[in-house]
Amino acid sequence: MDDIAVLIPCYNESKTIEKVITDFKNALPDAVIYVYDNNSSDGTDEIARKAGAVVRYEHMQGKGNVIRRMFREIDARCYIMTDGDDTYPAEYAPSMVKKVLERNVDMVVGDRLSSTYFTENKRPFHNFGNSLVRGSINVLFKNDIKDIMTGYRAFSYEFVKTFPVLSKGFEIETEMSIHAVDKNMFIENEIIEYRDRPDGSVSKLNTYSDGFKVLMTIAKLYRTYKPLGFFGIVSLVLAALSVGFFIPIFVDYARTGVVEKIPTLIACGFTMIAALQSVFSGLILHTMLQKNRQDFEKYLNEVNDKKREKLSK
Template sequence: MKSEKQAMSQSIAVAIPCYQEALTIRKVVEDFQRELPDARIYVYDNNCTDGTAEAAALPGVIVRREKRQGKGFVVATMFEQLEEDVVIMVDGDDTYDASHVHKLLEPILLGDADMTVASRLTNHGDGSFRPMHLAGNRMVCAIINRVFGSKVTDIFSGYRAFSRDSIRHIPITTKGFDVETEMTLQALYRGQVIREVPAPYSTRPEGSFSKLNTWSDGSLVLLRLFLILKSYKPLTLFGAMGLIMAILGLAVGYLPTHDYFTNPGHYVDHVPSAILAAALMVLSMISLSVGLILNSINLRLLELERLTIRRSK
């Protein structure tokens, strides 16, 4: 917990990743300049061809370009470049309310959270979410909460605030729109405190279009979830895979086992089933062993990371 004086003395950056947002970026910038007159506003132009950079070039605004295409690359560059004590990340499509930034900032400034997230699911306009996006959000949140013991409700929100320490310890490896998922999972794995703040979510203005593709971006999110679990929760992932294979092996092996104990001379009629059952049980043991080994390695790496962080302070 920080004192009020310490909280008020912290520098703040507002970082806005953009791709083809000429229609809305000017309003987004002006709204945040009004709410946070002392903050530095950074607009990251991700190869826009519609005049986004020109529309954002207001007095006091710093426009930077990220040549590598993809929101993940933009966020990684933001995290590398920005040195302010607190960083607010918001999309440039004017779907988030700038007036709620103070509620996002408060837990960070006071030292009560490492990351705050504007949760949109309790207050959103009609048509703001595609049905598949809403269902996917809830499904991914349910998996994450189950695995990490967390209580996140909006994994895909693009309106967040971070402490400087949080940013320093979150590696960004993805290049696309699954970056919000990765940030959340990396923070949870490292024990960072994430607070969600209910915030309204509006539909895009007329003439502004979402760049999300339900199926391709959805599959990327699921792939990212799998890769994060493989890397950071191997015992959970490989243990679950091993359990599934063991259950299948027991089910397939029922008839061969029954043959062995009931037929004269222990003759097994269902030989293919016996071979498949044995293979499944062996794979189950291998999967569990891999999970245990990787989990032990991860624990050692996490210990080293935390010791390094402690010594660097």
């Protein structure tokens, strides 16, 4: 088991990968640096190998797929995840590692949004999207993570080995944040300086399609992790529709003694039944979620036992 592992997922980062590896070697001389190449066509893997990194491959396209492979294959007491585009300064890594190893933090979030991100990033919709995602998750999940979508993080062994990676692409950071909050893991923010990509380095993010995927991921994860809240909202909407269409029918009936819109009345009844079913679905799933959290705590103890065994060898 490594003490510190630096994880760098890469797709066509030949312009910057050598500098990133060199910077992290200088900042964390005892760390093992892993570069996972995701079907690059510009020689990123060869440059990384010559720079002294351990190079491995993930052929399923997408950052989420790369992170899944990394988390499965690498054992370490502390993990640093960064990008290969030289936007995250390596000098913050020792402080992030210290929080994991000495304070038992499960996830350290490299917080760009509290420092230079909005001035360095030249894409205004990215700025708006980051603020929207941060605000949405902090309200829906009641947490204080300062930067939800940052790719610069430090993790404990326990987080890495218990995190179920479901996302295939750039939604992975959002999924990490929500998982840590839901499982009551120890989270801290580390304010970092962000710098925009150097000339010649091109972002792989699509502002609109990837932004839509992130928002859909938030909705799906809210349904999964907060079923009572999600289905409660659905129930309120259905109940409001039912009552809204029923009131004119009732007013007409009170005035004339005749129900003229029988089909609408039947639809209102079925809509109210659906609203009640939604409430009870949320209650059942909420109970199942509580049981899942209890099981997770037991699983976390098993992972701790495995960690101690590996450290003792």
